[in-house]
Amino acid sequence: MSNFARRIFRKGMAVAAATAVFCGQMVPVTAHAASVRIKDIVDYEGVRDNPIVGYGLVVGLNGTGDRLTNTLFTRETLVGMLNRLGVNIRDRSIQLQTHDVATVMVTAWLPAFSHGGxxxxxxxSAVGDAQSLTGGTLVATPLKAADGETYAVAQGSLVTNAFTATGASASITRNVPTSGHIANGASVEREVPVLLGSSGVIHLSLKNPNFTTANRIANVINKNLGKGVAKVDDPRTVAVHLQGRKAAQTLYEIGDLTIEPDTMAKVIVDEAAGTIVMGSNVRISTVAIAQGNLTIQVAETPQAVQPNPLAGGQTAVVPRTQVNATTGSQERLGILKEGPTLSSLVTGMNALGMGPRDMISILQAIKADGALQADLEVR
Structure with missing residues (x-):
């Protein structure tokens, strides 16, 4: 075991925040509980982005567009666009052979509070059999929402961040040349009304539902804005009563208030990548563990420190963790006493050089036995 690990154990892992696998070894991460702003962990009910979509044409391609003989919808779209521009070719026996045009789907998110202009x-993204959209220009395309109304119009030159190199007998492609991006490529034509606080109440929606976190949010709001302003409806929702205040000003005042969010006891295992991540609230009940000829024993023996009666001070409990790991075949099965954190067990595994795969097997066995007091999420 490294000197760093020994120092961690002497401190009793009192401030362990999480444990994760790095380079095949479990590493306890120590940190004090962090305070976060309310606006970083909640969403405001009714304030959301709206998806909009349109169908259009990309022109100016260097022979990498749709084949009009294969994609009839591209041909009909091109003929319809030319007719609207005053070029009537629908009633003429003209065989279109251009490969410089492609039909595309245009998607975007319309942010809340977006104004016209x-x-x-x-x-x-290409719809037909175009090989590449690199160098193309999107022709004016209306973008509609689910209600069928047009909320924006998109147009501009595409950037694909892709390239294709072709030789006599081989070719190479990097990234996806049939999907591009236009920065600031759509102009908003219609606003989506947001009735923020019209009922006198603003609902804060927690991104990670938790009763403790919700109550802490309500308490800090009531402390700063007045008693009874915030109430907890459920683990996801905190209702803030405006009481005559303006909605925007109220959100500004509570957004920068800080709390310490509560976290659930959870262990996340990615078997494919061999990754393990666990929180500091994970605990283990009494359990015996053996992995092949490996025996691990973790015990907590906290000691009370009593100050001199004349010296003042308070009685304190000093945590002491003992980890024993052996590989001898004559050793007995190790008993893991109730109480120690999971990071203590993991550090013992590291001392013997166990890999993440063995650790994952042990964690799954502990969970199956019912001794792991946390959710085990396997991906």
């Missing part, structure tokens, strides 16, 4: 980014 503001610009948003769009993503352009």
């Amino acid at each position: 503001s610009h948003i980014d769009v993503t352009v």
Whole structure:
């Protein structure tokens, strides 16, 4: 065991925040509980982005567009666009052979509080058999929402961040040349009304539902804005009563208030990558563990420190963790006493050079036995 690990054990892992696998070894991460802003862990009910989509044409391709003989919808779209521009070729026996045009789907997210004339980014993706959209220009394309109304119009030159090199008998492609991006490529034509606080109440939606976190949010709001302003409806929702205040000003005042969010006891295992991540709240009940000829024993023996009666001070409990790991075949099965953190067990595994695969097997066995007091999520 390294000197760093010994120092961690002498401190009793009192401030362990998480444990993770790095380079095949479990590493306890020590940190004090962090305070976060309320606006970073909640969403405001009714304030959301809206998906919009459109169908259009990309022109100016260097022979990498759709084959009009294979994609009839591209041909009909091109003929319809030319007719709208005053070029009537629908009734003529003209065989279109251009390969410089491609039909595309244009997608974007319309942010809340977007006003007419503001610009948003769009993503352009090929629909037909175009080989590449590199160097193309999107022709004006209306973007509609689920209600069928047009909320933005997109147009501009595409950037694909891809390239294709072709030789006599081989070719190479990097990234995806049939999908591009236009920064600020759409102009907002219609606003989505947001009735923020119209009922006199604003609901804060927690991104990670938790009763403890919700109550801490309500308590800090009531402490700063007045008693009874915030109430907890459920583990995901905190209702903030405006009481005559303006909604925007109220959100500004509570957004920068800080709390310490509560975290659930959970162990996340990615078997494919061999990754293990666990929180500091994970605990183990009494259990015996053996892995092949490996025996691990972890015990907590906290000691009370009593100050001199004349010296003042308070009685304190000093945590002491003992980890014993052996590989001898004559050793008995190790007993893991109730109480120690999972990071203590993991450090013992590291001392013998166990890999993440063995650790994952032990964690799954402990969970199956019911001794792991946490959710085990295997991906």
